Amino acid sequence: MKENRITRCFAKAKAENRPVFVAYLTTGYPTPARSEAEVDRLLGGGGADVIELGVPFSDPFADGAVIRAAAYRALEQGVTLADVIELAGRVRSRHPEAVIVVFSYYNVIHSMGVDRFAAAAAAAGVDAVLAVDLPLEERDELLSPLRGRGLTMVPLIAPATPADRIRKIAEGLEDSFLYAITVNGVTGARESLPPELAGRLDAIRAAVPQPVVAGFGISSRAQGEKLVAGHADGYVIGSAIVKALGGEI
């Protein structure tokens, strides 16, 4: 397996005997300047190893209320995919070893053109792309151009994804990590997560060679660390970060 920032990031965390902290935010929320400052904070003292730069979309059908509201607000300020890529470039210059993931609905990427997107993302120093609505069957149209530029993709694993399908999804993405969705439903912090989650994470890890992170419903680092201890290689916090940024709005 070839080494890259992602593999180094997970290897380092493993050596330090801690889970990887993946932080998501909606780019441009509440303002472009504040979200950029938050990225620096998260990757600095905030302890995040991986930053997911959310691309705002007009029809965020996989997101809960918090991230949706943030996306609409970012769109009102005219934030585009091109802006997200430019931000990635600045983040890369300040954080050479941070893992940068562009997190988007596929239409926005498709609209820019997959080749143009892959070239721009590579030039900016993006490591991987997570396209929410681009499952295994459709992903080659984006994965091929990404591979051509040395980028990888982060695939989603759902609660009902069967074991043989998990293996197929993981195949060819050995230089990346898998994003295991903790619950059926949309993004958003939750009071509690299903008790069978630990067993499911164990099963995913047993099926694939790459690291696995758990996401959806996790609202603090303490909760994330406790949840994945011994069962996954990392955790994602998203809506809680976005919510905190918004304050009263």
Next chain:
Amino acid sequence: MNSHYGIYGGQYVAETLMAPLAEIERAYEEAKNDPAFREEFRGILREYVGRETPLTEARRLSEHLGGARIALKREDLNHTGAHKVNNTIGQALLARRMGKRRLIAETGAGMHGVATATVAALFGMPCEIYMGAIDVERQSPNVERMKMLGAAVHAVSEGSATLKDAMNEAIRDWVADPDGTFYVIGTVAGPHPYPAMVRDFQSVIGAEARRQCLEKFGRLPDQAIACVGGGSNAMGLFAGFIDDSEVKLVGVEAGGRGLASGEHAASINGGRLGVLHGAKTMLLQTDSGQIVDTYSVSAGLDYPGVGPEHCQLHDTGRAEYTVIEDAEAIAAFDALCRFEGIIPALESSHALAEAIRRAPGLPRDSVLLVNLSGRGDKDMENVMRWKRENPPPAK
């Protein structure tokens, strides 16, 4: 089953929905090949919906125009007043067969919501309908009908507060409970297998119309014309004639205030390739890939995408897609009221307007088949408001 139509269609959904979609596809394949399922479907269409619907020749209108004979496929005479019920019965039967306990649906004009609420009552299943807040306001009689039928109606007020946002919310509901819930999609859009399944359930329109044309005119129609929002009534009609290459297929998109104004819902004529709600299709979107608000006087055509199979039919040239603006649709609405004593839905009025445009230039023995996909009772207020806001120029 074929999951793509050329470059269009597919399953562009989050991984959470892949297992439920596979389950639906398996169940639908089985059901389709099960004579008992087909007979139950046909029986309900016959005894509950009142099929078959008649083919009515619009004699006075045709004479007035002085060209082709215009024949109307009377989907407005179905129980609930539109073609939508053909599909909701099919999907509800499938949901019951799969052991799902709850139906959800999106609706724009409210006709699909009413049709879903109707079958939910018929089958004794709880039902929740998502509807854009703007549509709730402009289609309030349908909201009352859904409630009367026992459905819960959720007004969706974010985004553009119309059909696309209702569909987003329905998807969010479905993804939270994919095991117990069946999402009844109202048109030939969405991820595979919905476009194929909805087309199949609606193909009864074209199958009947083909036979009726042969019986009535001793020949096939020269053209089969239907309005296209998502495009289910059009796919249902086209399905009957797809192999008859001599029959021209014509889809009519909503031109709103004109393509140049940007205020329309013509995805094929005015859109660009993209991915929304599970399918790759032609979409109305900005240069940076954000979906734009659509506009049409007809709420049922007010969707920024279109069924993927229509895009393929457009590319191959098997069907042509035209645009009718509000004013012409309203004129066609008036014409059918006055000449034939039929109040058509504003959606169907777009198809009718295209026939009115074409008829005068055609020989007397030619036949234009128009899918009169729904009745217009629901549109009274909108038509009156439109006329108030757009008075005829002073003489």
